[in-house]
Amino acid sequence: MLKKITHLLAVCLLICSFNIVAQEARPMQDNAAVEVQVQRLASQLRCLVCQNQTLADSHAELAQDLVQEIREMAAKGMTDKEITDYLVARYGDFVRYSPPLKASTVLLWLGPFALLLAGGFGLFIQLRRRQRMAVDAPLTEEEARKVSELLNK
């Protein structure tokens, strides 16, 4: 019995000495919750020295510096708006990929929907007007017959 236990213990020790339990990869940044906020902001803010890239995607030094600033601000508990305002105060609205709603951007933000409504309205008017038209269908069919004759010559 004792021999068996010793044997078992020896085997266990042997296995433990070959311990190759894989190490967990450490995240690049320590604070995961803050990092979520940082990534969200960095993907909505513009790299100022790149040709149209977000801070998150850019390898430029200024972009990395700004992401670091954002990280520190986020770690301090600043909200998205506060961090964005901080950067806008220094670099202007250019740094935001989502333009703020101001007098000068009303046309931008509301334009498409106004256009959609106008288009829909215009469409409706046109359709009603067309319904009251006096053009007869038979004429079109005759023309269509003529056309297919021409085509099949």
Added chain:
Amino acid sequence: MKRALLPLVIFLVVAGFLFKGLYLDPREVPSPLVGKPAPQFNLSRLDNPEKKISPKEMLGKVWLFNAWASWCPACKDEHPLLVELSKTGFVPIIGLDYKDTNQDAQQWLDQAGNPYVANAVDADGRVGIDYGVYGVPETYVIDKNGMIAYKQIGPITMEALRDTIIPLVKKLQAQ
């Protein structure tokens, strides 16, 4: 007006904007700090790292704040102009040594001349960010009350100096 003319009219308006756009630079970022107080800082000086420098020291004077670095080729282009300007004593120039090493910066100034009354060392670029610096060189004209009156993006050219900066400084000095 015929409705069918609308597409043509819209196109011509757009074309007008496109034409204007040919003469604009889409990569230039104007500073929102113009007309606002120059951000405060308290950085060590290049010539004497024990001592600090801050914009408060320049209150009551009109001055130029020039962000530069020894690794920046465009800064080397504008440097002779700055040296000339400093020799006239017309307006003091404070430098912001941006993301540089003291050794390299001092070496460059010894070599090419020192137009700066003093240099603030911004090793990590934080103060640069506060000023909205996104590239070097950039120069700010700051008035007697510590307000930013103008920002020159890129190297100072003879034209910029003659047509914009000098007249502005004269005007601010007279206030």
Added chain:
Amino acid sequence: MIPEIGHFSLILALLVALTLGTLPIIGAARGNAVWMGLARPLARTQFLLIGFAFLCLAYAFASMDYSVLYVASNSNSKLPIHFRIAAVWGGHEGSLLLWALILSVWTVAVSLFSKHLPDDMRARILGVMGLISVGFLLFMLMVSNPFERLIPAALDGRDLNPLLQDPGMIFHPPMLYMGYVGFSVAFAFAIAALIGGQLDAAWARWSRPWTTMAWVFLTLGILGGSNWAYYELGWGGWWFWDAVENASFMPWLVGTALIHSLAVTEKRGSFKAWTVLLAICAFSLSLLGTFLVRSGVLTSVHAFATDPRRGVFILAFLVVVIGGSLALFAWRAPTVGRGGKFSVVSRESFLLANNVLLAVAAISVMLGTLYPLFLDALNYGKISVGPPYFDSVFAPLMTPALFLMGIGPIASWKKATLPELAMRLRWAFGVSIATAIILPLLLGNLTPMIGLGLFLAFWIITTTVNMVHQRLRGHGQSLLVRIKAIPRAWWGMVIAHLGIAVFTIGVTVVKGFESETAVRMLPGDVAHLAGFDFTFVGVDEIQGPNYTANRGQIRVSKNGVERTVLETQKRLYTVTNMPMTEAGISPAIIHDLYASLGEPLSDGAWSVRLYHKPMVEWIWVGCALMAFGGLLALSDRRYRMKKRNKNSNDDELSEQEVVA
């Protein structure tokens, strides 16, 4: 010597194009058969001349002739041959030559396949295409000469941008240009019809195949660009609403409206003014794209090096072509005439709504793209308009269009009734809503956007399947016979619409359920993402033909079972000294696993980004289905029947030619 010959060939081509752009059109106005007849041989000559010039430039690249400035700027001796050839269109001048070449290809194609057209119409069409060619050739010869010499010759070239050293470069620009330039055919048809006054169903029928073909190419080109960005740029993005991407998307949107509008004009004789205007706008947007990319007006990773002189030239060209055609439209629009009558609820009205929605979408994309320029020009400061704006505006605009896709195809022409339609669609509606709610809940995340996206996708699928089922209802014949009995054009529509549904599923799922993580990895470290285990094997150094790289390998397993090994590289291209990341991707139907090697860290570890992208491949499968549907529609019998007639006509003509 060869570059000079190529240059000379372009000059000759310009002369030919000038002739092509004038004599046939004047001939058509005067009824001069000889002048009209010049169009076809001139088209062929132009193609040969521009083709020859292109070959000369390709030869300069293949033979590494660094005395040509363009070759020296875009190539290098270490660049592998296939990229040296692709580099022909890697820069501004060469890509213009490609544009001109493809335009001459389409022109000669039209000259070959237009025997059924009336002579004056054909003459005008080829003439208009010749005029456009004049613009591009003049542009090249005056301010963008690809054959300009570099004296003294460079010892070696500056190399092609590493981002472009990829198979995508061989495929994406030519496909895209085939699409952009292809819309010039529809444009020319429209102009010819406006000039000649023959704007009828026949005109629409002739225009359709050309337009569909161009649309197919553009779809494939955009697909290629998106997929290329995905695997090339290293962070799994596939669309950024970048100015140049938008420049390709706007013609696509208008082109889609155009192919639908042409269908109505052909079948019902309606929408003539719309169709003509859409044809003009589609090509105009192609030209606008050319301007945006080359003028320096907007910032983009795609932009070519800029020069204000070039911008002014292209803008002048735009004003002449677009302004001229829109002026022509305004003048001749009253003569276009109305089509048949149809009620407020009918297939026509749904297609008209489709036109309006796609047009509004295209205008909105243009608004967002040009708005920063508008504000800057008016001195209102500088703003940026990026993905957050476009995403929030585009989805609501497209929602009604996608919804109508379920209703339009089953509505009757001329008059349909809402209650009847609702009746037929209620099953599809119910199934779509249920799936859109249950599926995300099962997958773990239900948001309004996910629900909406899935609803629209399943709505299109269920209504389309329903429609196919109805149409295939047999009378004793076998299924295969019944399938073959339905025209290919209809099947093309079915597949293209299903392609949109597949695309929508891909976009919705990947945006709603993707995940990523950024970790520091030493050999042996394991990271976890979306239920998978990523084990970092290690990094070794390898040598490529013109780069050195650090190659990282990551073993992926799930529940202890090894699934795949991802290989990602961090390359340094020796000539340009530019770093580049090659992502390691394991694509599959259900998801993509994506790994991107980052930087080496101080402790010997590497930063690695890992992504899980569920159903991202559906995006491109959907686009491919759309393109396939278009091709299927093109292969419809009626276009092939015309070919048979054309062959018999051919025999007659050749006899006459011999006699003459």
